[in-house]
Amino acid sequence: AEIAPGAVHVPDWLDVERQRELVVACREWARSPAGLRSARLPSGGVMSVRTVCLGWHWYPYRYSRTVDDGDGSPVTPFPDWLGDLGRRALADAYGRAAEDYRPDVALVNFYDADARMGMHQDRDERSREPVVSLSLGDSCVFRFGNAENRNKPWTDVELCSGDLFVFGGPSRLAYHGVPKTFPGTGPEIGMAAGRLNITLRVSGMD
Ligand code: MD5
Ligand code: FE
Numbered sequence: 440a441e442i443a444p445g446a447v448h449v450p451d452w453l454d455v456e457r458q459r460e461l462v463v464a465c466r467e468w469a470r471s472p473a474g475l476r477s478a479r480l481p482s483g484g485v486m487s488v489r490t491v492c493l494g495w496h497w498y499p500y501r502y503s504r505t506v507d508d509g510d511g512s513p514v515t516p517f518p519d520w521l522g523d524l525g526r527r528a529l530a531d532a533y534g535r536a537a538e539d540y541r542p543d544v545a546l547v548n549f550y551d552a553d554a555r556m557g558m559h560q561d562r563d564e565r566s567r568e569p570v571v572s573l574s575l576g577d578s579c580v581f582r583f584g585n586a587e588n589r590n591k592p593w594t595d596v597e598l599c600s601g602d603l604f605v606f607g608g609p610s611r612l613a614y615h616g617v618p619k620t621f622p623g624t625g626p627e628i629g630m631a632a633g634r635l636n637i638t639l640r641v642s643g644m645d
Contacts, residue, residue: 442583442594445569445608447532452603458575458628465547465575465635468493472512475549479508487554488617493517493545495642500563502544502642517543525639528571532605540568542639550579550634556617558582558589565643569607574598575635576625584614598636600625 440448453461468491469475478486480499494517495502506512522542529537544564548556561570578600584593586609593614598604606613620634 442596443610443613445606446583446610446613447605448596448598449528449532449603449605450599451601452528452531453573453575453601455601455626455628458601458626461573461575461637462629462635465491465549465637468515468547469549471515473506473509473514476509486556487551488556489549489551489554491515491547491549493521493547495544495644497544497546497563502563502644517545521545521639525571528573528603528639529569529605529607532571532603533607540641542568542571542641544640544642546638546640548636548638550577550617550620550636552620552622552632554617554620554633558584558593558614558616560586560612560614561638561640562612564640566641567611568641568643569605569611571639572604572606573637574602574604575600575628575637576630577620577622577632577634578624579617579620579634582616582618583610584616586610586612586614589614589616600628 496514498508525542526537581598
């Protein structure tokens with residue numbers, strides 16, 4: 440379903456077996472040297488969501504090749520197979536060829552029962568190529584806003600395990616957030632609890 444121009448929701452895009460494989464991969468990435476951590480905001484706050492970065496390390500509000508807000512570990516590489524998955528996602532969501540889509544960053548967000556993501560824009564990438572989002576585990580309320588400010592109008596969409604969302608074109612810079620998850624709603628895919636979201640992005644850097 441096209442929620443807004445360039446914002447396409449494809450429910451149930453990943454079958455359960457593929458979801459299980461992604462959970463296994465996320466667990467391995469979380470254990471790598473530049474693994475799961477809560478980003479610290481310049482305001483002094485700490486994000487309730489915990490994140491693993493692949494390809495480039497993100498911290499508010501920039502990208503680096505090493506964990507510059509931590510122990511300086513090199514960032515975990517972005518695997519080729521994840522780029523292939525991103526091209527298939529874009530092709531299915533937009534119904535057009537996507538061989539030229541070359542994501543080089545993945546941010547894997549883990550939400551426990553209390554984690555939230557406030558309304559924000561994703562504008563730390565130098566490219567405005569689409570963002571591919573894959574959800575695993577517990578369902579959530581995803582709040583898709585407008586490109587002007589973090590306030591209404593917005594549309595609330597329930598995202599479930601296996602759902603794909605692509606944000607491109609005029610929706611690439613829309614404000615968005617996750618005000619709520621629904622603990623205990625995830626399928627049996629090897630996650631004890633919580634929600635995972637994998638976003639694939641083009642950094643526009645080299
Ligand atoms: C999440 N993650 O569910 C969301 C899904 C993040 C983040 O917001 O920054 O890690 S990605 C949603 C997204 C990305 C790019 C553009 C737009 C939404 N959008 O225009 O609405 O953890
Ligand atoms: Fe975001």
